[in-house]
Amino acid sequence: xxxxxxxxxxxxxxxxxxxxxxxxxxxxxxxxxxxxxxxxxxxxxxxxxxxxxxxxxxxxxxxxxxxxxxxxxxxxxxxxxxxxxxxxxxxxxxxxxxxxxxxxxxxxxxxxxxxxxxxxxxxxxxxxxxxxxxxxxxxxxxxxxxxxxxxxxxxxxxxxxxxxxxxxxxxxxxxxxxxxxxxxxxxxxxxxxxxxxxxxxxxxxxxxxxxxxxxxxxxxxxxxxxxxxxxxxxxxxxxxxxxxxxxxxxxxxxxxxxxxxxxxxxxxxxxxxxxxxxxxxxxxxxxxxxxxxxxxxx
Amino acid sequence: xxxxxxxxxxxxxxxxxxxxxxxxxxxxxxxxxxxxxxxxxxxxxxxxxxxxxxxxxxxxxxxxxxxxxxxxxxxxxxxxxxxxxxxxxxxxxxxxxxxxxxxxxxxxxxxxxxxxxxxxxxxxxxxxxxxxxxxxxxxxxxxxxxxxxxxxxxxxxxxxxxxxxxxxxxxxxxxxxxxxxxxxxxxxxxxxxxxxxxxxxxxxxxxxxxxxxxxxxxxxxxxxxxxxxxxxxxxxxxxxxxxxxxxxxxxxxxxxxxxxxxxxxxxxxxxxxxxxxxxxxxxxxxxxxxxxxxxxxxxxxxxxxxxxxxxxxxxxxxxxxxxxxxxxxxxxxxxxxxxxxxxxxxxxxxxxxxxxxxxxxxxxxxx
Amino acid sequence: xxxxxxxxxxxxxxxxxxxxxxxxxxxxxxxxxxxxxxxxxxxxxxxxxxxxxxxxxxxxxxxxxxxxxxxxxxxxxxxxxxxxxxxxxxxxxxxxxxxxxxxxxxxxxxxxxxxxxxxxxxxxxxxxxxxxxxxxxxxxxxxxxxxxxxxxxxxxxxxxxxxxxxxxxxxxxxxxxxxxxxxxxxxxxxxxxxxxxxxxxxxxxxxxxxxxxxxxxxxxxxxxxxxxxxxxxxxxxxxxxxxxxxxxxxxxxxxxxxxxxxxxxxxxxxxxxxxxxxxxxxxxxxxxxxxxxxxxxxxxxxxxxxxxxxx
Numbered sequence: 001x002x003x004x005x006x007x008x009x010x011x012x013x014x015x016x017x018x019x020x021x022x023x024x025x026x027x028x029x030x031x032x033x034x035x036x037x038x039x040x041x042x043x044x045x046x047x048x049x050x051x052x053x054x055x056x057x058x059x060x061x062x063x064x065x066x067x068x069x070x071x072x073x074x075x076x077x078x079x080x081x082x083x084x085x086x087x088x089x090x091x092x093x094x095x096x097x098x099x100x101x102x103x104x105x106x107x108x109x110x111x112x113x114x115x116x117x118x119x120x121x122x123x124x125x126x127x128x129x130x131x132x133x134x135x136x137x138x139x140x141x142x143x144x145x146x147x148x149x150x151x152x153x154x155x156x157x158x159x160x161x162x163x164x165x166x167x168x169x170x171x172x173x174x175x176x177x178x179x180x181x182x183x184x185x186x187x188x189x190x191x192x193x194x195x196x197x198x199x200x201x202x203x204x205x206x207x208x209x210x211x212x213x214x215x216x217x218x219x220x221x222x223x224x225x226x227x228x229x230x231x232x233x234x235x236x237x238x239x240x241x242x243x244x245x246x247x248x249x250x251x252x253x254x255x256x257x258x259x260x261x262x263x264x265x266x267x268x269x270x271x272x273x274x275x276x277x278x279x280x281x282x283x284x285x286x287x288x289x290x291x292x293x294x295x296x297x298x
Numbered sequence: 299x300x301x302x303x304x305x306x307x308x309x310x311x312x313x314x315x316x317x318x319x320x321x322x323x324x325x326x327x328x329x330x331x332x333x334x335x336x337x338x339x340x341x342x343x344x345x346x347x348x349x350x351x352x353x354x355x356x357x358x359x360x361x362x363x364x365x366x367x368x369x370x371x372x373x374x375x376x377x378x379x380x381x382x383x384x385x386x387x388x389x390x391x392x393x394x395x396x397x398x399x400x401x402x403x404x405x406x407x408x409x410x411x412x413x414x415x416x417x418x419x420x421x422x423x424x425x426x427x428x429x430x431x432x433x434x435x436x437x438x439x440x441x442x443x444x445x446x447x448x449x450x451x452x453x454x455x456x457x458x459x460x461x462x463x464x465x466x467x468x469x470x471x472x473x474x475x476x477x478x479x480x481x482x483x484x485x486x487x488x489x490x491x492x493x494x495x496x497x498x499x500x501x502x503x504x505x506x507x508x509x510x511x512x513x514x515x516x517x518x519x520x521x522x523x524x525x526x527x528x529x530x531x532x533x534x535x536x537x538x539x540x541x542x543x544x545x546x547x548x549x550x551x552x553x554x555x556x557x558x559x560x561x562x563x564x565x566x567x568x569x570x571x572x573x574x575x576x577x578x579x580x581x582x583x584x585x586x587x588x589x590x591x592x593x594x595x596x597x598x599x600x601x602x603x604x605x606x607x608x609x610x611x612x613x614x615x616x617x618x619x620x621x622x623x624x625x626x627x628x629x630x631x632x633x634x635x636x637x638x639x640x641x642x643x644x645x646x647x648x649x650x651x652x653x654x655x656x657x658x659x660x661x662x663x664x665x
Numbered sequence: 666x667x668x669x670x671x672x673x674x675x676x677x678x679x680x681x682x683x684x685x686x687x688x689x690x691x692x693x694x695x696x697x698x699x700x701x702x703x704x705x706x707x708x709x710x711x712x713x714x715x716x717x718x719x720x721x722x723x724x725x726x727x728x729x730x731x732x733x734x735x736x737x738x739x740x741x742x743x744x745x746x747x748x749x750x751x752x753x754x755x756x757x758x759x760x761x762x763x764x765x766x767x768x769x770x771x772x773x774x775x776x777x778x779x780x781x782x783x784x785x786x787x788x789x790x791x792x793x794x795x796x797x798x799x800x801x802x803x804x805x806x807x808x809x810x811x812x813x814x815x816x817x818x819x820x821x822x823x824x825x826x827x828x829x830x831x832x833x834x835x836x837x838x839x840x841x842x843x844x845x846x847x848x849x850x851x852x853x854x855x856x857x858x859x860x861x862x863x864x865x866x867x868x869x870x871x872x873x874x875x876x877x878x879x880x881x882x883x884x885x886x887x888x889x890x891x892x893x894x895x896x897x898x899x900x901x902x903x904x905x906x907x908x909x910x911x912x913x914x915x916x917x918x919x920x921x922x923x924x925x926x927x928x929x930x931x932x933x934x935x936x937x938x939x940x941x942x943x944x945x946x947x948x949x950x951x952x953x954x955x956x957x958x959x960x961x962x963x964x965x966x967x968x969x970x971x972x973x974x975x976x
Binding site for chain 3: 348376384397
């Protein structure tokens with residue numbers, strides 16, 4: 001399928017994609033990395049002082065806001081894993097109890113069709129101390145229940161986590177459902193015949209068999225958390241103070257508010273490194289899985 | 299109708315060479331079948347001819363044109379595929395029309411050809427249907443029609459009947475043969491089914507391991523196989539291969555083989571070179587060349603007396619299997635004789651004169 | 666072959682006309698308690714998922730007086746669509762008080778060109794990579810795979826500079842093109858995986874019949890792409906409509922998409938927060954993708970699995 005003109009036509013057709021990849025992606029990344037080594041402020045300054053090439057990074061890691069952002073990233077990441085767990089439970093229940101699968105799936109997945117800004121707005125409203133859920137809980141007698149998490153710097157990030165879990169559980173549920181359906185029905189039958197208890201069945205058979213799905217979810221979650229921006233803007237706009245800053249927010253702020261190209265670029269490079277650190281296992285995972293599907297899949 | 303020739307064809311994938319210095323010449327109007335087991339290289343050869351694969355080395359000519367470097371659409375070929383490869387979103391008419399998209403024919407000519415092919419293959423009532431609405435046989439006809447409209451001189455078939463059930467296969471075999479008789483194109487047909495090869499071909503090229511084992515008419519292939527592989531591949535049940543030793547005594551040549559009392563007389567066998575006494579050979583005896591069970595024929599080449607292992611009946615035929623030295627020897631007989639074959643009992647059966655095949659034990663080649 | 670009884674009836678006819686004699690009466694099994702427990706739990710979770718939506722809807726239809734009373738779950742006493750009208754027409758985003766309708770129009774204007782561009786490039790690129798022999802396809806696809814995960818921030822500034830040089834910065838076209846560029850890697854891989862599943866023989870037949878890259882694409886492959894096109898279309902519509910960051914970064918005054926307008930309306934308020942208008946604004950922004958979701962949810966799910974399980 002590749003003789004003469006047939007050899008050229010596809011390559012010609014690929015030029016736009018190649019151009020975009022080279023310029024918009026690779027070229028941009030290289031440019032940003034380069035700028036992060038310079039003293040660019042409002043405009044690019046292409047001169048690198050090699051004796052101090054890491055000054056932007058040094059500044060970065062001395063900046064409280066950045067350290068808060070990194071800390072928040074970690075908290076957000078760990079807290080958001082609830083979405084995976086919750087998604088798994090939902091998937092197992094739906095898979096188990098065939099009734100109403102269509103209905104429940106529709107309900108659990110609709111948050112994905114909603115913009116994160118809308119989600120943020122809605123949850124912000126729910127978190128309103130005087131008019132939101134707190135008022136509701138107090139009105140039915142649960143006066144000890146506090147639901148004003150967004151008001152305090154210590155708890156605001158947890159509000160964001162809750163909203164993220166709400167938004168994302170459906171997605172992980174969908175992936176888990178697909179993974180569960182991949183488990184041979186004969187295994188269910190065999191377990192039934194063997195009389196394996198439900199708890200044991202799930203912990204010792206199902207979860208190990210879904211290793212790959214869990215890993216995929218973890219990686220996708222991590223990548224999503226690094227990109228978190230919209231929800232922070234909508235719910236707290238970084239506040240109170242700087243307590244809910246995340247790296248993405250920091251970077252955007254460094255560019256627009258501080259007008260510091262070099263600084264923003266350095267922050268972006270760190271974001272890239274974090275992404276790469278998460279991405280590498282994904283690559284290895286894909287390669288491992290390809291090799292695995294050559295053998296008999298469990 | 300043009301002739302096709304392959305000269306010194308080499309096809310390699312990296313370090314693996316699939317075809318090495320293959321030469322083949324097909325006369326115009328021939329119905330050549332490339333026959334062999336899977337992996338023998340027959341499909342590779344077909345794809346090289348089609349232009350879907352590029353040769354590593356060598357030359358392919360169609361007629362007097364060197365097509366080695368030409369695109370598939372420029373070679374003057376048409377191809378029919380194993381799973382028909384009909385375009386699912388197009389109607390039958392659309393499929394036939396697309397077959398002509400490389401040629402720059404005026405629309406009236408295109409319509410004319412479509413009508414002609416449809417009539418020839420009796421698919422006129424199906425013209426507006428999509429492939430999903432057609433039966434297997436109908437799809438195959440449309441696939442052939444798509445090839446016909448090109449009005450080329452060379453047709454390539456890539457195991458076209460494998461996906462059909464037995465009854466349909468027989469029907470389509472006749473259709474393809476009829477097409478060849480009527481239009482007389484040069485056909486190159488790939489299959490692993492020897493029945494298709496024997497019934498349709500004017501010439502067969504038996505392939506194994508990337509090498510053409512024998513090239514000849516169906517009769518030649520069947521009656522005088524060039525080596526053990528070809529002998530064993532053609533014929534069902536397969537030819538019996540017995541290890542034997544030649545005893546040459548002047549003009550009298552005998553094959554000493556287990557179970558044959560007095561050996562098998564090969565004095566009238568057309569040896570290519572005078573055989574040596576004591577030569578190790580493989581004696582090939584076709585199951586249908588044995589006489590009736592228990593009857594010792596006077597003018598037979600020899601008689602086998604071996605214990606019966608079992609017998610089976612396949613409708614119109616019956617085969618009895620004898621045990622000899624760890625192998626089974628098959629002999630065809632009339633179904634009415636089957637009851638006479640008792641398991642474990644040693645029975646005799648004669649082998650007809652002039653029907654044996656002798657192969658060198660070491661090289662496998664015909665002697 | 667039906668078994669005909671002496672009376673000429675088939676076994677099936679007999680079963681439906683005669684009353685079957687009961688030999689071993691069986692107790693009817695009701696619904697098991699475990700099922701009930703699961704369903705109850707699932708329903709509670711469903712409620713958890715529906716709460717925010719319910720609250721937004723209800724709040725958007727209440728009067729401010731009622732909202733100030735703080736009963737977040739109560740239904741409106743006086744149903745009013747005024748918040749919706751105000752949000753649509755007069756909501757203030759920064760200094761402009763032209764309502765969300767501006768954003769709606771912009772979002773549409775961004776959506777269509779972006780869809781066409783991204784689908785066009787990705788489908789053709791995926792087709793070329795999947796069905797044609799390009800020697801550097803492997804490394805290129807690996808590159809695409811990596812680009813699909815790259816955070817926006819690392820390429821943001823150069824893209825801003827580039828779009829400025831091309832004079833599309835701040836325009837609706839600029840935003841559309843950036844969306845197309847950002848989504849190209851992932852969509853290309855999705856198309857490529859889909860096209861890889863097309864039977865080999867169809868391409869071989871097309872090579873024998875036509876041999877043309879473009880003709881084969883438009884007449885054979887594209888008509889076969891219905892399924893994946895819908896899935897990708899829905900993915901893109903949702904992703905572009907709901908996007909915030911790109912619209913914020915590349916949008917100028919008067920060209921900002923609905924999500925950006927919404928964010929401005931809700932976040933930058935002076936004076937009292939007009940909750941019902943904010944909620945109405947949020948709903949207005951959320952409705953188009955939600956409608957698509959409820960009607961074409963099936964393709965949505967396919968999009969999720971296609972987007973997630975790639976490579």
